[in-house]
Amino acid sequence: MSDPFDDLDDLKDAMRAATPAPDAARKAENIALAEKNFATRQETAAQVRFTSDRPKQGFFRGVFSMFKAISTRQALTASTALVAIGLFVYLPALQQPADVLTPPHPEPTIVDSIAGTLEADSRVRVQAEGEAEEMLVAPMEAPVMAEVADMAAPTGQLSGAAPSPSLLARPAATAKLERRSLIAPPPPPGYADDTQVRIEPDTEAFAEAEPNPLKITTEEPVSTFSIDVDTASYAILRSSLNNGQLPNAEQVRIEEMVNYFPYDYATPSDGAPFSTRATVIATPWNPETRLVHIALQGEKPALDERPPLNLVFLIDTSGSMDAPNKLPLLKQSFQLMLAQLRPEDKVAIVAYAGSAGQVLEPTQASERATIMAALDRLDAGGSTAGQEGLQQAYSTAEAMSEDGDVSRIILATDGDFNVGIYDPDELKDFIAKKRETGTYLSVLGFGRGNLDDATMQALAQNGNGQAAYIDTLSEAQKTLVDQLGGALFPIANDVKIQVEFNPAQIAEYRLIGYETRALKREDFNNDRIDAGEIGAGHAVTAIYEVTPVGSPARLSDPLRYQPAEVAATSEEYGFLRLRYKRPGEDTSNLIETPILPGGEATPDMQFATAIAGFGQLLQNSPYLGDWSYTQAIDLANGAKGDDAFGYRSQAVQLMRLADSLSQ
Numbered sequence: 001m002s003d004p005f006d007d008l009d010d011l012k013d014a015m016r017a018a019t020p021a022p023d024a025a026r027k028a029e030n031i032a033l034a035e036k037n038f039a040t041r042q043e044t045a046a047q048v049r050f051t052s053d054r055p056k057q058g059f060f061r062g063v064f065s066m067f068k069a070i071s072t073r074q075a076l077t078a079s080t081a082l083v084a085i086g087l088f089v090y091l092p093a094l095q096q097p098a099d100v101l102t103p104p105h106p107e108p109t110i111v112d113s114i115a116g117t118l119e120a121d122s123r124v125r126v127q128a129e130g131e132a133e134e135m136l137v138a139p140m141e142a143p144v145m146a147e148v149a150d151m152a153a154p155t156g157q158l159s160g161a162a163p164s165p166s167l168l169a170r171p172a173a174t175a176k177l178e179r180r181s182l183i184a185p186p187p188p189p190g191y192a193d194d195t196q197v198r199i200e201p202d203t204e205a206f207a208e209a210e211p212n213p214l215k216i217t218t219e220e221p222v223s224t225f226s227i228d229v230d231t232a233s234y235a236i237l238r239s240s241l242n243n244g245q246l247p248n249a250e251q252v253r254i255e256e257m258v259n260y261f262p263y264d265y266a267t268p269s270d271g272a273p274f275s276t277r278a279t280v281i282a283t284p285w286n287p288e289t290r291l292v293h294i295a296l297q298g299e300k301p302a303l304d305e306r307p308p309l310n311l312v313f314l315i316d317t318s319g320s321m322d323a324p325n326k327l328p329l330l331k332q333s334f335q336l337m338l339a340q341l342r343p344e345d346k347v348a349i350v351a352y353a354g355s356a357g358q359v360l361e362p363t364q365a366s367e368r369a370t371i372m373a374a375l376d377r378l379d380a381g382g383s384t385a386g387q388e389g390l391q392q393a394y395s396t397a398e399a400m401s402e403d404g405d406v407s408r409i410i411l412a413t414d415g416d417f418n419v420g421i422y423d424p425d426e427l428k429d430f431i432a433k434k435r436e437t438g439t440y441l442s443v444l445g446f447g448r449g450n451l452d453d454a455t456m457q458a459l460a461q462n463g464n465g466q467a468a469y470i471d472t473l474s475e476a477q478k479t480l481v482d483q484l485g486g487a488l489f490p491i492a493n494d495v496k497i498q499v500e501f502n503p504a505q506i507a508e509y510r511l512i513g514y515e516t517r518a519l520k521r522e523d524f525n526n527d528r529i530d531a532g533e534i535g536a537g538h539a540v541t542a543i544y545e546v547t548p549v550g551s552p553a554r555l556s557d558p559l560r561y562q563p564a565e566v567a568a569t570s571e572e573y574g575f576l577r578l579r580y581k582r583p584g585e586d587t588s589n590l591i592e593t594p595i596l597p598g599g600e601a602t603p604d605m606q607f608a609t610a611i612a613g614f615g616q617l618l619q620n621s622p623y624l625g626d627w628s629y630t631q632a633i634d635l636a637n638g639a640k641g642d643d644a645f646g647y648r649s650q651a652v653q654l655m656r657l658a659d660s661l662s663q
Contacts, residue, residue: 206250207454209515216556217503224498224524226517226531227540234260235469241657254513254615263539263604265297273491274298278576279599285627288553293605296540298491309345310400314393316413318353322380326447330412331375333476340484341365348396349374352389362400388420397439407439415452431462445469464533486535492580494531498524501574507554508547512612527588541608606639629659
């Protein structure tokens with residue numbers, strides 16, 4: 001019987017024989033390579049958003065989960081067995097000549113099986129979790145490859161014809177390209193079009209608000225809210241549907257869906273900045289109720305009548321922006337916008353994260369080549385510089401401002417609001433104070449996966465601006481070219497709507513949408529309360545569903561100790577009031593309009609109603625009864641009208657997709 005201590009000595013000797021002698025030059029070369037990998041991978045798309053169930057070392061997540069599930073004794077046994085298997089397989093092989101390591105037709109070993117399993121797992125996780133997992137492993141690959149090559153082939157090459165299937169036995173660049181091909185072939189540099197972009201597993205955040213409840217007129221006759229001209233919700237749910245997913249309920253804001261489309265409402269003729277009209281029409285999903293359709297249409301000043309514009313592009317250049325539908329699409333979008341500016345307009349660029357500080361000092365819009373060159377120099381990646389980007393953007397805008405000018409900051413990001421102010425309340429307060437100086441803030445979202453829609457909405461609302469989501473170059477054309485005036489030139493601030501319903505005519509009512517824009521009744525007359533803005537040429541639509549007194553559609557019973565009926569003093573369904581301020585003024589103006597029954601629906605009203613029904617279908621609203629996508633599609637198809645740019649036809653296609661996905 002052999003002495004176990006002799007066997008241990010033999011094992012030690014074998015390990016020493018297999019270990020190459022220290023090579024100072026090689027060590028220095030490997031250290032330099034590691035430092036280069038570390039520097040180039042700082043805050044790139046590799047960054048993974050860790051969660052409680054995802055350890056930071058994602059490559060060994062499965063191993064960690066296994067050890068958490070077994071006892072300490074079992075873990076010790078399992079780890080000892082793995083080490084023993086590794087020594088059993090590798091130590092004899094390391095003592096063989098180089099050509100034995102890679103025979104022409106190598107037999108698979110346990111190590112190859114383990115490596116193949118890791119590779120397959122890596123491929124699956126890369127396909128499921130996107131570029132982030134792939135990039136997490138990438139910085140390790142070059143140093144590991146150097147070490148394997150040293151052990152396996154001292155001459156600098158691996159001999160033999162057939163390479164191992166393991167990730168460790170092929171060049172890191174090749175392995176990376178193979179994994180990338182599982183997702184999608186990369187487009188040419190700087191290219192972005194209307195092709196679909198796969199939605200990655202995400203940390204997206206949306207404002208959570210329950211749909212407006214049904215109100216009883218005798219108990220709560222007054223409804224008050226701020227207008228909303230944002231369009232982000234429609235573009236986001238379109239992105240989801242085009243990628244084969246029904247949007248989550250919190251992604252659906254019906255007022256933003258309805259207000260996404262241009263309408264041909266009557267323009268103002270009485271000197272007011274916008275016209276106002278309230279019309280009572282039939283409800284397509286319930287013949288026993290009515291819809292009160294409220295329409296506002298902003299004036300459309302001629303291009304040569306608008307004031308000079310000062311634009312500050314505040315651009316997120318963090319590593320997560322390194323995707324074709326993010327920073328490259330952003331650059332193309334701003335290029336479209338630049339073509340619409342006049343020579344007297346000015347543009348400055350401030351970037352935060354990877355590229356920090358003022359990238360372009362205030363420059364005349366006529367110097368388009370200079371502006372585009374500054375945009376083209378922006379790259380996503382690099383370590384966060386801690387630059388207080390938002391504060392610098394406001395400082396730049398204030399320095400550009402002159403009497404009579406319009407100043408606006410456009411914050412473009414995929415959702416990482418690392419702008420130098422980290423407390424959400426402090427950030428909103430800062431923006432609210434800055435809007436008093438006359439500089440407005442709009443927010444453009446790019447890409448999916450970590451889109452913080454809730455923060456986008458809050459910043460735009462506090463900054464007197466608009467929130468939009470740009471997923472294609474066509475959407476950039478609509479937002480930044482076709483609707484440039486509405487996006488950048490305000491004609492009325494703090495626009496509030498208040499409707500008082502007549503309990504003699506209306507038993508119940510509900511506002512469809514505007515959940516995140518609700519105001520208290522007393523806020524309507526308080527000029528210090530902020531509300532939404534209307535831009536040049538903007539149309540705003542709001543829709544109430546109302547239940548007339550005596551209708552069998554009434555859902556609530558009259559109270560026992562209140563009169564069953566209120567004396568009919570007027571045929572009016574209600575009374576509409578609006579308050580607004582002209583830009584630069586502190587005192588609001590009042591507009592009042594009675595709501596009378598007996599209106600006739602125009603094609604614009606019918607289409608807006610179809611979209612409101614579409615949004616309620618996506619929310620699984622209990623108020624629609626048996627009304628279906630098919631009926632919404634028929635209503636929208638019959639009200640498409642001229643549809644010069646195809647927006648309404650696109651909406652019908654989205655309804656068809658939603659119908660199919662819902663089944």
